[in-house]
Amino acid sequence: MCxxxxxxxxxxxxxxxxxxxxxxxxxxxxxQGSRVEVSLAMSPEASVGQWxxxxxxxxxxxxxxxxxxxxWEYLQASGIGEMPEQLKAGSDGGK
Amino acid sequence: xxxxxxxxxxxxxxxxxxxxxxxARDMALMEICGTHTVCLFRSGVKSxxxxxxRLISGPGCPVCVTSCGYLDAACELAARKDxxxxxxxxxxxxxxxxxxxEAARGRGAAVEVVYSARDAVKLARGNPGRNVxxxxxxxxxxxxxxxAAVIEAEAAGLKxxxxxxxxxVLMPALEALLSADDSAIDGFLCPGHVSVILGAAAYRPIxxxxxxxxxxxxxxxxxMLEGIGRLVRQVAASQAKVENAYGxxxxxxxxxxxxxxxxxxxxxxxxxxRAMGSIPASGLALRGCYARFDARAKFGIEFGPDYEPxxxxxxxxIQGRIEPTACGLFxxxxxxxxxxxxxxxxxxxxxxxxxxxxxxxx
Numbered sequence: 001m002c003x004x005x006x007x008x009x010x011x012x013x014x015x016x017x018x019x020x021x022x023x024x025x026x027x028x029x030x031x032q033g034s035r036v037e038v039s040l041a042m043s044p045e046a047s048v049g050q051w052x053x054x055x056x057x058x059x060x061x062x063x064x065x066x067x068x069x070x071x072w073e074y075l076q077a078s079g080i081g082e083m084p085e086q087l088k089a090g091s092d093g094g095k
Numbered sequence: 096x097x098x099x100x101x102x103x104x105x106x107x108x109x110x111x112x113x114x115x116x117x118x119a120r121d122m123a124l125m126e127i128c129g130t131h132t133v134c135l136f137r138s139g140v141k142s143x144x145x146x147x148x149r150l151i152s153g154p155g156c157p158v159c160v161t162s163c164g165y166l167d168a169a170c171e172l173a174a175r176k177d178x179x180x181x182x183x184x185x186x187x188x189x190x191x192x193x194x195x196x197e198a199a200r201g202r203g204a205a206v207e208v209v210y211s212a213r214d215a216v217k218l219a220r221g222n223p224g225r226n227v228x229x230x231x232x233x234x235x236x237x238x239x240x241x242x243a244a245v246i247e248a249e250a251a252g253l254k255x256x257x258x259x260x261x262x263x264v265l266m267p268a269l270e271a272l273l274s275a276d277d278s279a280i281d282g283f284l285c286p287g288h289v290s291v292i293l294g295a296a297a298y299r300p301i302x303x304x305x306x307x308x309x310x311x312x313x314x315x316x317x318x319m320l321e322g323i324g325r326l327v328r329q330v331a332a333s334q335a336k337v338e339n340a341y342g343x344x345x346x347x348x349x350x351x352x353x354x355x356x357x358x359x360x361x362x363x364x365x366x367x368x369r370a371m372g373s374i375p376a377s378g379l380a381l382r383g384c385y386a387r388f389d390a391r392a393k394f395g396i397e398f399g400p401d402y403e404p405x406x407x408x409x410x411x412x413i414q415g416r417i418e419p420t421a422c423g424l425f426x427x428x429x430x431x432x433x434x435x436x437x438x439x440x441x442x443x444x445x446x447x448x449x450x451x452x453x454x455x456x457x
Contacts, residue, residue: 001157001185001443002236002288003130003314004344022250023243039213041243042353053291053344056183056240057211060350061291067343074315 004055005075006068007031007038009048029054032072101317108320109143115324116145119331123149123279124323125272125415127265128286129156129443130314136452138316140323148327151415152448154268154368155286157233158185158441159413162367164398165232165261166191171396172228172259173204178394179222181215182230183237184208189440192402212244219248219256228390231258235292238262238379239353242360245381245388257390260380263366265289266297267377272414273305280415282308282326284319287341294349295339306335313341360385367401369437370410409436412445419446426450 007029024041029052036057040046043059051068052059063071116122126132132152135141141150154160170191173180180196187196187206200206205225209215215229231241241258248256265286272278285298290311298309308329312322322340329336339345357379366378381389391397403410407429408422419425419438429435431447438444 001130001183001233002128002286004236004288004291023247037213039243042239042350042356044352053288055236055288057213058240058243058353060236060239060288060353061344063344071313071315071343 002055004053004060005031006051006063006072007036007054008051008068009038009040009046009059010035012048013037027059029059032076104317105320108317108324112143112148112320112324112327113145115327115331116148119147119327121147121149122281122327122330123151123415124282124284124326124330125151125153125280126284126286127153127155127269128284128289129159129441130288131155131284131286131312131319132445133443133448134314134316135319136448138319140316140319141453144323148323150284150323151280151418152412152445153272153280153283153415154371154413155234156413156438156441156443156445157237157263158189159409159437159444160263160268160368160371161186161189161232161261161437162369162398163192163402164367164400165259166196167194167399168391168396169196169228169230169259170194170199172390172394173199173206175226175394177226179205179207179218179225179227180230181207181209181218181227183210183232185441185443186230186232188434189437190404190434192399212240213247216244216247216251216253216256219253220251223255226255226257226393229256229258230261232261232263234263234265234286234289235353235357236286236288238361239292239350239356242356245360245385246356248388249385257388257393258381259390260361260378261366262361262379263368264363264377264379265293266301267374268368268371269301270305271371271374271377273301273307275414280307281330282310284322284326285309285311287311287313287345290339290341290345290349292350292353294347295337295345296347297349298337302335302337308335308338310338311341311345313343367398369401369413370403371414372401404435407436409438409444409446412436412438419449422446
């Protein structure tokens with residue numbers, strides 16, 4: 001359950017509801033093609049183009065690009081954590 | 096790195112572990128993360144250990160450590176027509192004493208699997224006539240997300256979002272394991288993503304007070320082998336230091352923003368662990384200003400007593416006291432298709448991993 005996955009921030013999402021604004025910035029993060037809305041509340045220093053480690057819809061750390069790519073490739077190759085389904089679930093509203 | 100170079104690197108790391116263990120005493124190294132459990136099996140690392148190095152699994156699977164009383168309360172809430180349960184998928188199949196969320200869903204209960212606590216907030220916004228109860232389970236990696244959802248709901252004035260508090264705090268559980276008279280743990284492979292939040296420094300009290308080495312590791316076989324090698328070297332040299340082999344993601348101080356969110360919303364409280372009983376300060380209760388989000392108060396329910404199905408030894412498995420094959424139900428009455436206890440239900444449970452990857456050793 002504690003698996004986190006690296007992705008790259010491609011766009012900051014402005015506005016949002018009052019509640020979201022109280023928590024922190026939200027961004028679109030690309031996971032090799034799957035685009036998911038991610039909260040940057042725990043990594044407010046992250047910016048567009050940077051890689052972040054994402055757990056359950058929150059970026060928990062900013063990563064070095066080379067390391068992030070290696071981690072991603074390993075996770076893809078090994079199929080750990082049934083990640084694609086989770087990301088799919090995240091992108092269509094959580095079903 | 097090419098496949099050949101990668102394999103050569105792994106061979107060198109395996110032989111480094113063997114070199115470090117040569118001549119050393121027998122040792123038991125515990126990992127405390129369900130994802131580590133699976134990775135150690137899947138990658139074959141577990142089967143490559145020298146005979147005097149035993150890898151054991153601790154209480155690191157959030158589903159497995161959740162008490163039966165919590166699941167019963169979740170099922171009780173699911174039975175209400177005015178409630179939508181929002182939960183991480185791992186919880187759905189775990190049986191309570193007489194019911195599971197999966198069975199409740201089959202009878203028409205609204206049980207929605209979510210990827211994020213943020214999705215629970217969205218569900219509440221989209222269903223103003225129903226009450227959404229988010230099953231708040233997991234360790235420090237997952238807890239800040241729940242805290243953020245509560246903060247967001249409070250700021251937005253959402254009146255129909257609640258949580259069933261079941262989060263666990265790692266360190267008190269490690270202390271409980273080490274305080275047992277018959278503790279046989281020689282060192283910890285510390286969970287990578289919990290440590291992103293806590294920071295490597297958080298393990299220093301464990302290393303100092305209990306004289307147990309702690310090494311933070313990630314999830315790739317090479318990194319896990321590197322961490323195991325460092326632990327073995329420390330045990331062989333009677334050292335008890337904290338080392339960080341997952342510096343890519345884990346810093347000394349961890350993620351202070353995430354911890355601040357936890358502290359804003361929650362305060363330490365005793366909580367019930369499956370088969371381990373109540374451990375002081377090992378859980379989290381909502382602070383007074385957020386108390387209205389507690390589903391127990393809203394719906395007038397309590398967590399019932401813990402319970403283990405007859406013959407089920409999951410409680411001993413999650414404490415690393417026995418291996419799954421020591422349980423009489425394992426592989427006979429209990430398998431991934433007909434699971435009896437949570438360690439077989441959860442994909443990250445020790446029994447499920449053992450069944451899938453290691454049945455030959457039975």
